[in-house]
Amino acid sequence: METLDLVVVGAGICGLAAAKAFHQINPNKSLAILDANSSLGGVWSKQRLYPGLKTNNMLGTYDYPDFPMDTETFGVKPGEHIPGEVMHDYLSKYAEKFDIADKIRYQHKSLTAEHQEGPEGGWILTVQNGETETRISARKLIMATGLASAPFLPHFRGQEVFGLPIFHGKDFLQHSDTLDSAKSVTVFGGTKSGWDVVYAYASKGIKVEWVIRESGHGPAWMAPPYVTPFKKWLEKLVNIRYLTWFSPCIWGTADGYEGMRKFYHQTAIGRAITDFFWSTLGNDVISLNKYDSHPETRKLKPWSEAMFTASSFSILNYPTDFFDVVRNGTVKVHIADVTHLSPGKVHLSDGAQLETDLLCCVTGWKHVPAIKFLPEGIDKELGIPHTPSTSEPYFTPNQVQRADDEILSRFPRLRNQPVQNKNLKPLVDNKGISTTDEINPSTALTPYTLYRFIAPPSATFLQTRDTAFAGVTSSFATALIAHAQSIWIYAYLNDKLPAKVLPPVTARANIEQPAKSIQDLQYETVLHARFGKWRYPAGHGSQFPDFVFDAVPYLDLLVGDLGLEVHRKKSWWREIVMPYGPEDYTDLVAEFAGKTTVD
Incomplete structure (x- = not known):
């Protein structure tokens, strides 16, 4: 050995x-x-x-x-x-x-x-x-x-008779030939990877039925690369020490600015300033993306508060305006649960029956x-x-x-x-979704x-x-x-x-502290x-x-x-x-x- x-x-x-x-x-x-x-x-x-x-x-x-x-x-x-x-x-x-x-x-x-x-x-x-x-x-x-x-791919009631490809977003490359052959696809999941798959198909002119669970977390926060009224680069914005003070952080005192953190989180005026910061950041993203300008883009407005969203707060990194394919009807957004599958169809809790060429599931990972x-x-x-x-x-x-x-x-x-x-x-x-895997998220x-x-x-x-x-x-x-x-x-x-x-x-000696x-x-x-x-x-x-x-x-x-x-x-x-x-x-x-x- x-x-x-x-x-x-x-x-x-x-x-x-x-x-x-x-x-x-x-x-x-x-x-x-x-x-x-x-x-x-x-x-x-x-x-x-x-x-x-x-x-x-x-x-x-x-x-x-x-x-x-x-x-x-x-x-x-x-x-x-x-x-x-x-x-x-x-x-x-x-x-x-x-x-x-x-x-x-x-x-x-x-x-x-x-x-x-x-x-x-x-x-x-x-x-x-x-x-x-x-x-x-x-x-x-x-x-x-x-x-x-390790991807988590759920088991759908009726998938044995579905008769079409069902795959996780991790395996999109292995199914990339469908970008040339598919006429209509169904994407299940509202995470950033879900947005990626939707854009890949829709930018090719393929009809996308996008299903985001009504019993789930909703669409991911998607921000432009530059945010706030000052148009700050988002990845750098979050690493500015002054702005990190607005985040309640249990290990935050490691930065040596304990007094500033106490002010922003343990005083009424400090918390008011902090709430204003998070409200400004979230409202700026919603305003820049113009969610309310169209009935379909409105469905993509985040359900969570910006302050309580972690790394799923993602960035629009596409070569063209993502929302164009939603506004022009190439992408149809469904806020509903999947109830079951039947031959060539995905059935939703709102009664919709989606005829499709495949089902791509962007349903997370086994952590x-x-x-x-x-x-x-x-x-x-x-x-x-x-x-x-x-x-x-x-x-x-x-x-x-x-x-x-x-x-x-x-x-x-x-x-x-x-x-x-x-x-x-x-x-x-x-209803209609289960797992056959011993690891269930x-x-x-x-x-x-x-x-x-x-x-x-x-x-x-x-x-x-x-x-x-x-x-x-x-x-x-x-x-x-x-x-x-x-x-x-x-x-x-x-x-x-x-x-x-x-x-x-145990073997270490001469401890000086x-x-x-x-x-x-x-x-x-x-x-x-x-x-x-x-x-x-x-x-x-x-x-x-x-x-x-x-x-x-x-x-x-x-x-x-x-x-x-x-x-x-x-x-x-x-x-x-x-x-x-x-x-x-x-x-x-x-x-x-x-x-x-x-x-």
């Missing part, structure tokens, strides 16, 4: 960053990156580059800090969104530059990971490559499969890792989603209640939770409960330091967070974090995990860390843990009003390497 110092599962943005940091800091350690696909990139792998796919971000906000995406090399100009093919090429060049491309093992699907007993832990992975199963021993394991790897962790029950120790039990090690009713009390005390505005849809119910609870699971959204907080794993999760956050700052997390993960796995951040392992207790660490983990339920009820906050305006303070948290400079601008004024971007973290690895010794 092969033994490796580190195994990274997943070769997407976060997995590549984690592997690169480990290899860059300690190149003599053995490393393998396992990926089930035949190419790297995760959501940007060749298998998922459906027609028209682009980043929401424009050039300059989706780079790794130490690998800029320049126009000369990649052909993307300032002010342009990045095509999917370019993102794949960029990630390939990143892997080559940092000498990890040959560490990737493609079409290697990780089936199980069994944790080993003893003070040093480690894992035995069962991996499938074609018809062959092998076992790998890993001293350290980084799970980087992300939140958009639980597909790999099975052993021994049974270890999910609770790891801090990954699982069915709650009476033997929770730290996500206990008392801890949850304590966290809720603190959240609502610090942020009274969150007591007033919005009612997005009084008839809201999980997708598979709709509607099941009441615990949220990801990881310290810093990375590390299992149980005593076992704080001792072995052999497991980390990369990329279980969702935000506009994907590459920035991947970069910072990669260094934090290296420090964590190698016991290089200060005692005030993590309790030291008070160590954080396991109990304090576990409560802080529950506090941060529970926060999403209150802060982002219109997003996925109750399942995993899903945020927008809270990315910069999260970066502050990680960078501060590493003992590095949090305030990285050249003056106090720029620190407050200039947006943070990749250029501010270019030297982060070198700074960390200069402060630590390599084992």
Whole structure:
């Protein structure tokens, strides 16, 4: 059986960053990156580059800090969104530059990971490559499969006789020939990917029946690239430190401006100013998109409040006005539930019968890792989603209640939770829709409960330091967070974090500062995990860390843990009003390497 110092599962943005940091800091350690696909990139792998796919971000906000995406090399100009093919090429060049491309093992699907007993832990992975199963021993394991790897495709009553293609948006590329052959299609789902599929068909002149559940979350917030009366670049707007203060954020004090945050969230006048900011932002988007100018576009007006919407607050990145295909009748919007299918037809709760050539479902993802962790029950120790039990090690009713009390005390505005849809119910609870899969997104699971959204907080794993999760956050700052997390993960796995951040392992001596207790660490983990339920009820906050305006303070948290400079601008004024971007973290690895010794 092969033994490796580190195994990274997943070769997407976060997995590549984690592997690169480990290899860059300690190149003599053995490393393998396992990926089930035949190419790297995760959501940007060749298998998922459906027609028209682009980043929401424009050039300059989706780079790794130490690998800029320049126009000369990649052909993307300032002010342009990045095509999917370019993102794949960029990630390939990143892997080559940092000498990890040959560490990737493609079409290697990780089936199980069994944790080993003893003070040093480690894992035995069962991996499938074609018809062959092998076992790998890993001293350290980084799970980087992300939140958009395993699609959730519901089962419809009558689909056996439907007689036409039914596929998830993840597999749009494999059905792209229908862009030339279909006359009428049905798209089910109102997320950003749903908008993409609708536009791809409609821009070809194909009739689109767009079904958005009346019992669901409604259409995604879709903003122009530039918003507010001052026409600010949205991806940069959310990373301006001053504007992050308007977001009630439980880890926000990591930025060092606790007084400002208390003013905006714990005083009446501060909350009034905050409410005005969110109202202005939301109303500006609604006004710019002119939803009320046409009966069909009115159906696409968001049902949720902008303040309570997380990374599903997306961006119109299409070459022409999306709403033209709605106004001219190419797209018909149905706010209704799917009741069943019959030969060649999709039946809706409003009585409509849609004759169609296919059904594309943009119905979300299984956010639980597909790999099975052993021994049974270890999910609770790891801090990954699982069915709650009476033997929770730290996500206990008392801890949850304590966290809720603190959240609502610090942020009274969150007591007033919005009612997005009084008839809201999980997708598979709709009549005519079920699931044959053992992983059902509607099941009441615990949220990801990881310290810093990375590390299992149980005593076992704080001792072995052999497991980390990369990329279980969702935000506009994907590459920035991947970069910072990669260094934090290296420090964590190698016991290089200060005692005030993590309790030291038993063998560590000469502690010069008070160590954080396991109990304090576990409560802080529950506090941060529970926060999403209150802060982002219109997003996925109750399942995993899903945020927008809270990315910069999260970066502050990680960078501060590493003992590095949090305030990285050249003056106090720029620190407050200039947006943070990749250029501010270019030297982060070198700074960390200069402060630590390599084992």
